[in-house]
Amino acid sequence: MRDELPTAAIPGADLGWMLGVILQAWHEAVEDALSDVPQGIRGYRILTVAAHHKPATQSELARHLSIDRTVLPYILDELESAGLVERHVDAKDRRARRVVITDDGRVRLRRAEAAVQAAQDEVLAGVPTGTRKRFLHSASALALSIHSAQPYLDPCLAVLDVVRE
Amino acid sequence: MRDELPTAAIPGADLGWMLGVILQAWHEAVEDALSDVPQGIRGYRILTVAAHHKPATQSELARHLSIDRTVLPYILDELESAGLVERHVDAKDRRARRVVITDDGRVRLRRAEAAVQAAQDEVLAGVPTGTRKRFLHSASALALSIHSAQPYLDPCLAVLDVVRE
DNA sequence: TATTGTTATACTCTATAACTATA
């Protein structure tokens, strides 16, 4: 370990600071691009998971979004009253609700995905293609490494367990 | 543009999500390692800037930390009453206070830097050295690209204007 | 008895507004 760290190169610009700068720019750009999706980025993520994974329960969604489960109801209420998702009682465990995306939800998601992609491209536009690729790939590897090492007994979301259509 | 994006590869794990996972892990580990520094990460960053840059005003520090200037007083109060920094009235503009680090502050910072480094190493330990290096370098390039494109008329902090001892 | 989802409440954090002292 003890790599050639940019941390040492620019005092005050530690890794956390750098990631904060990037993430903040990403958030602003993407939140802006998602003005027509209820609850913005959170609503978008819920739609994404609902569309591409097998229906998750609210607890699973909460863990995936890294928020408390008590925050979910009002987010889902908005998505549901906008007709983008539905809460289905799980047949095997009638306490749990599976969040299912509607046809309208899929249409809205499709538009949103394009908008998010465009916004993200703009955030990344300041560095050359090679740097961009290296950043996306290494960030992906690192995030999955951290995520899969989470001490959850009950795993957050089987991120790799994707339902391919 | 339109690179081979992990975004498309793993639905629900967009760039913002990945950075959030990494940054959260970093925050937890580092905040933990900085238990003896008043105000944790923020206190640490203030000490770092005060030690390695020419003394910044509180407005400059606020912008560097991406917080409102009204949040700084209570942070500085703690650092000052712990004897780690001092507020010096700027001779050229008696309204402004320059935040200066004390000798005790430098000692505390030295310990803190080692602790932060160790914590960060642990966060990054899950991926191979090459990935780690690529991540740190590309993140650095991207963060500086975004940061220098900020629409501040009054620049946040001349990150490159470092005072080398 | 434990867990899912829900609601109400309390708490934390942040930003807004108003003030002072300088410019």
Add this chain to the structure above:
DNA sequence: TATAGTTATAGAGTATAACAATA
């Protein structure tokens, strides 16, 4: 008049606690 720093207050966001339904 505008800006740096400060303070008090209001607002947004979050978690804590208590509840009903189900396991």
